[in-house]
Amino acid sequence: MTSPLAAKIAREYGTPAVVIDMxxxxxxxxxxxxxxxxxxxxxxxxxxxxxxxxxxxxxxxxxxxxxxxxxxxxxxxxxxxxxxxxxxxxxxxxxxxxxxxxxxxxxxxxxxxxxxxxxxxxxxxxxxxxxxxxxxxxxxxxxxxxxxxxxxxxxxxxxxxxxxxxxxxxxxxxxxxxxxxxxxxxxxxxxxxxxxxxxxxxxxxxxxxxxxxxxxxxxxxxxxxxxxxxxxxNDRMQVAAGVATFDDCALHVYATVVSRAGVDRGILDSGSKTLTSDPGGGIDGYGYILEHPEARIARFAEEHGFLDLAKCNERPKVGDVVRIVPNHVCVVVNMVDEVVMVRGQEIVGILPVAARGKLR
Amino acid sequence: MTSPLAAKIAREYGTPAVVIDMxxxxxxxxxxxxxxxxxxxxxxxxxxxxxxxxxxxxxxxxxxxxxxxxxxxxxxxxxxxxxxxxxxxxxxxxxxxxxxxxxxxxxxxxxxxxxxxxxxxxxxxxxxxxxxxxxxxxxxxxxxxxxxxxxxxxxxxxxxxxxxxxxxxxxxxxxxxxxxxxxxxxxxxxxxxxxxxxxxxxxxxxxxxxxxxxxxxxxxxxxxxxxxxxxxxNDRMQVAAGVATFDDCALHVYATVVSRAGVDRGILDSGSKTLTSDPGGGIDGYGYILEHPEARIARFAEEHGFLDLAKCNERPKVGDVVRIVPNHVCVVVNMVDEVVMVRGQEIVGILPVAARGKLR
Known part of the structure; x- marks a missing residue:
């Protein structure tokens, strides 16, 4: 179940993509x-x-x-x-x-x-x-x-x-x-x-x-x-803190399901190198998937997000593109050189994360 | 207790620095x-x-x-x-x-x-x-x-x-x-x-x-x-797996102690934005400090490494530069645009991490 915008972003930009709704x-x-x-x-x-x-x-x-x-x-x-x-x-x-x-x-x-x-x-x-x-x-x-x-x-x-x-x-x-x-x-x-x-x-x-x-x-x-x-x-931590709703979350990681080797599990092309291992102050799992709220991002390798689908009524297929609200958005932004800007269903630009990785 | 090389790196390059021994x-x-x-x-x-x-x-x-x-x-x-x-x-x-x-x-x-x-x-x-x-x-x-x-x-x-x-x-x-x-x-x-x-x-x-x-x-x-x-x-995970020693660890994060607001605690200028929240397969703490092996990097904010010094005989002072073996070195390398190359006590160059952040 891939939305038209997700399909467009996957096709024109590729996943994983960090996308902000202006x-x-x-x-x-x-x-x-x-x-x-x-x-x-x-x-x-x-x-x-x-x-x-x-x-x-x-x-x-x-x-x-x-x-x-x-x-x-x-x-x-x-x-x-x-x-x-x-x-x-x-x-x-x-x-x-x-x-x-x-x-x-x-x-x-x-x-x-x-x-x-x-x-x-x-x-x-x-x-x-x-x-x-x-x-x-x-x-x-x-x-x-x-x-x-x-x-x-x-x-x-x-x-x-x-x-x-x-x-x-x-x-x-x-x-x-x-x-x-x-x-x-x-x-x-x-x-x-x-x-x-x-x-x-x-x-x-x-x-x-x-x-x-x-x-x-x-x-x-x-x-x-x-x-x-x-x-x-905003992010899952802000929603958990009661200062934002999921509708206020302006940044999503668009990820593709690349493997479904078991009935109850799958792999996203976004691992800790995209979503980071930030536990988000103890929130369960590593992100909230809008299309599959019952799915759990259970753990990570660097390029693999491990999906636990045991509780899903509908399970994503290989090739599906999903939108993830990260636990902690600040650390996700620091992983990428640029974010994709959208308005409604349109891609309106690419924004450099100009101060990314400034450790010093 | 800052080593001469650490002092030189802090002075000429600044901390946090990701340093590799060629x-x-x-x-x-x-x-x-x-x-x-x-x-x-x-x-x-x-x-x-x-x-x-x-x-x-x-x-x-x-x-x-x-x-x-x-x-x-x-x-x-x-x-x-x-x-x-x-x-x-x-x-x-x-x-x-x-x-x-x-x-x-x-x-x-x-x-x-x-x-x-x-x-x-x-x-x-x-x-x-x-x-x-x-x-x-x-x-x-x-x-x-x-x-x-x-x-x-x-x-x-x-x-x-x-x-x-x-x-x-x-x-x-x-x-x-x-x-x-x-x-x-x-x-x-x-x-x-x-x-x-x-x-x-x-x-x-x-x-x-x-x-x-x-x-x-x-x-x-x-x-x-x-x-x-x-x-x-190599890294703490490799040492834990028995395939390397700390002497085989070629990459260190050089970090400065920037705060010592309590007797048993301190703050490093390297948090999850440098060392990442990678738990390293369950190793205790987020890195091994060569100068203070009894110190524990207990948790992180993005730019703060929280030091638990309760078990230390000698405690670092504000301004000390320490060397950290990370839990998982691959994810640390992905945080930085470049690493500092050293041989012995000399800085020999800056190496771009050319394929950093290639999510797609």
Missing amino acids: DRVEANIARVQAACDAAGVANRPHIKTHKSPLLAKLQIAAGAKGITCQKIGEAEVMAEAGIDDILISYNLLGEEKMNRLGRLLESTDVTVAADNPVVIGDLPKAAALAGRPLGVVIECDTGRKRAGVETPAEAIELAKLVAASPGLSFKGFMLYPTEDGWPEAQKFFDTALAGVRLEGLEPTIVSTGGSPNMKNVGRLAGATEHRPGTYIY | DRVEANIARVQAACDAAGVANRPHIKTHKSPLLAKLQIAAGAKGITCQKIGEAEVMAEAGIDDILISYNLLGEEKMNRLGRLLESTDVTVAADNPVVIGDLPKAAALAGRPLGVVIECDTGRKRAGVETPAEAIELAKLVAASPGLSFKGFMLYPTEDGWPEAQKFFDTALAGVRLEGLEPTIVSTGGSPNMKNVGRLAGATEHRPGTYIY
Whole structure:
């Protein structure tokens, strides 16, 4: 059961194909911008999801204040395309990074995150190279145990260190609360805010994050902006988090059934090299097949998606082309050099994933 | 505790860096070629591991008969570089694939695998486009429940179908036995062989696969060739399978510790976007850190590797650069556009991963 568009994509482009529906992309951009507007916080979308200057510009045109990048390499691609307000939400350190950050800062308004004195000790080198101040936000851990200081006291100390460092400018705080951790985040932030004010410092950026957190956007009193990423495409994780429906999922992997060697099983031409082994926070299987919702993508080899068809009433045949909603869309986008853009039943273009694979 | 080479790579190239030691690469190539020679089977290395024409040519110069690719896009890159004996070990079907396969076959000696009549029904289109015969091996499942017919009777029927199809030439059988499934694979093959001989068909390729299966190479009576892939770099899975030591691991991910927000934990600048979420067949953690073997890479965000340091006597500091042996090296190589080549303590070049991301 292959849809006419799937047949066209398989014939003209080939599978596996990573396909984005531009009508849905635009609707997702508009909906989340409206939600940020309604909540009274600026929108600073994380471009790690799409890695495309064109889509970043659509987000900015819709009202986003600027963008968030995770790596300098991503920021370089975005700055090259003319985007000028970039938060790099990551600890940067070392000579190679400072040289690149300095060059970037020469022409672009860049703010970086820091959670330790080693990073803050390196950042003045970039500011000196650029000959202008570098803004720094202090990353606060509010439950994820990832990066970020664990206590307001540490945040205050680092804010003072930034303010005392040549070429650095204290900009505020970056938080990424867990979905049910906003009351604790509020306490953390309030304490840190009171502390820096005692030092004569005033944050201008208080940034919260996460597309699943769109249900909490604006909930942190004092927040100035939010950093949602995945919302532009959505995926099974967003649906599981209750912030999107399958109709809001704008990206699908089109895959062909290439083998049906057993009654209850089949093989897709999309394995971990396309869909990735990302478990999606514990969702069952590695993707949701629109044409066969009872099918389970049970496991992967790099180029083989193992289909468990035991529960299917109708089973796909060899040659069928199916559409898959991935568990985690950001990691899928990073696997491909380009995505196919469609509107309705038409292929409207090929979009390079220009900032793909920027590890550094 | 950063080694001098790690410091140099971080300074001159930056982290994360995927680094290959060419002395070890060459030793691995030589060792496996010698093992194939000793076993009396040709070596047809799977290039999915390195995705580099330069390294494929080193394998051929060392004695490999040809190469194995998993996708047409990989074969196109290799053929463009002048490699002329290519097995595409995958079911190919559909108009887009047949057009490309036809063009490839015009100039290159290509053999493909098939495990069903739909695929065999399409392949004559490629042969017709190229104006010359296309060799086909029948893929046999001998325990992995991936692609491949489940019974010798099916294999015999498909061999007959190939032989009766215009432009197709029956070449033999492709097997990928499980590590302890060689006696069953022998039974399967013997029955299929007897069956095709009754039809007047004689295989010229009987191909077995897998680097972990190097301990079994030559064990299938009648095998003509073996398709090892991972051996050129090796990884934790190969070490776990007992076919390599950590000293044979030629590829390391060099990563920087960027955060140490808690006593028992830290963050590497390499997350799933570098090391991938590949579980490596159930190995504990997502990589082995040479400098801190007691550390555990417990989980990932895309750009964050979560270090559990609870069992470490000595704990890394922010700014330390560590070397990681990945769980599964093939999938890591696919994440990067290039790898850094070293010999001893010297950086000797940058090697493009020319066939990276060839999903189609």
